[in-house]
Amino acid sequence: xxxxxxxxxxxxxxxxxxxxxxxxxxxxxxxxxxxxxxxxxxxxxxxxxxxxxxxxxxxxxxxxxxxxxxxxxxxxxxxxxxxxxxxxxxxxxx
Numbered sequence: 001x002x003x004x005x006x007x008x009x010x011x012x013x014x015x016x017x018x019x020x021x022x023x024x025x026x027x028x029x030x031x032x033x034x035x036x037x038x039x040x041x042x043x044x045x046x047x048x049x050x051x052x053x054x055x056x057x058x059x060x061x062x063x064x065x066x067x068x069x070x071x072x073x074x075x076x077x078x079x080x081x082x083x084x085x086x087x088x089x090x091x092x093x094x
Contacts, residue, residue: 001094006042006049006061013058014042014051021084032082041081048078052085052094060085060094 006014015038018024024032041047046067052060064078085094 001059002053003050004053006051008039008042010051010058011039011042014038014061017058017061017084017086018082024082024084047081054089059089 015035018032018038021032026032041063042049046065048062048064048066050062051058060083062083063081065081066078
């Protein structure tokens with residue numbers, strides 16, 4: 001397994017994984033996040049966006065925000081926004 005920083009070239013595959021991760025949905029009629037907002041988070045310097053790959057296939061991601069408007073975060077802290085692992089790879093220490 002390989003962990004690396006997400007880039008825009010990974011966007012489509014990452015967003016597709018987010019869409020099929022039912023635990024991320026707020027309700028059944030809307031996506032977990034609008035595509036453009038998701039894309040911005042990959043590029044935003046205040047977000048940490050990492051992906052997990054196995055055999056060159058994206059199997060998971062984590063998105064964390066280092067800037068919390070409601071509660072200033074202490075130095076070197078971040079707030080997890082999303083964590084997703086493809087169902088086929090869960091419970092495998094991803």
